Amino acid sequence: MDANKSIGWILRIGAIISILLILFGMFLLFINNGGSNYTLTQITSHKSKLSTANISTTQIINGISSLDGISYIILGLIVLIATPVLRVLYSVYFFARENNKLYVFITAIVLLDLLIAIFVIPFIMKSL
């Protein structure tokens, strides 16, 4: 398959899945009148104390099985952020198959930057 088609496909599928998850999460929030131990009024307040920093991964995983709205919205956001990462990962593979060494190197650097931003820097900043 050619690169344009596959990359276009990755981006589109990622966007669709994440939006469906977010919509489902919104629906659950309003049905359950809240989520993740916050009331709907607290969550929807524009100055809400609820943020991504005070919800743990375990909480999200448990929330998925208990149909918690916030957990589904967060899962949707994670899928959205993961989509460009997947797109870069695929490009590394694609250029490797084409035997284009320079572009394997370039895309690998972009991937490395992304992974550092996602996994290393937040960890360092937290420990400061």
Added chain:
Amino acid sequence: MLPILSLILIIIGGVIAGLIGSLTGLGGAVILTPLLVLGLGVPIYYAAGASLIASIATSSGAASAYVKDKITNIKIGMSLEVGTTLGAIAGVLIAAAIYRANAIAIIFILFGVILIFSIYPSMREILKIKNKFKNFKSDKTTKIFQLKGSYYDEKLKKRVRYYGIRWWYSEAIMVFAGVISGLLGVGSGALKVLSLDHMMRLPPKVSAATSDFMIGVTAATGTAIYWELGYMQPFIAGAAAIGVLTGSFLGSKFLNREGNGFIRKLFVVVILILGVQMILRGFGVI
């Protein structure tokens, strides 16, 4: 505010931003932040977090079409993302320092300046600054980084061949675009287009499509750090993503990017007003 009303207002803000974004080629997020902050009173860090999310959503949604049509130059996009991702990391770190020092005014003023500057791609079209694109003499970087491509132009009914030049200069502007993206929580589409247009000398269509394509990766870099620092409110970000995606979809479906001269001019005025308001807010005038 009633929860449902809050949801509807954020979605409407997103739809407006998405519509303006798809018509002006800005992607929408740069308008979303001022709408949320000035219109709904959302704290600027939550608005910036939501905008980053909206940038990724529109980049994935809208860019996929250009990628499939092979207007996007994937090699040029990927090679310049080295700069935007590094810049974005630096930008978020600066943003974190500014928020911690409570110097939010800096963010407001800079945001206003960038917003006013972001009308550049639209002005280019409105003032009919001619498609100055022609084949420039290729340089060393054209060869090293394989900066060439071709696309089928619907209007001209022929295949246009092009190549990019001055990779290092273009990359330098991309680092700056990345810093702004991380610092303000925007996609920095206007700066990317500027770099691709004037440094790389790509045809405008290729610049716009490649910039859209790059925005997702740039924004994803900043998002992770915003996330961990708690500058992201899932409800606001989720609602904004739904709105912006809907708006940019409607915009690309029903509004012709080539026509609609009046609507485009109206939007440029809206962007200018929002920019001035952000600056005034930064100085504490409003």
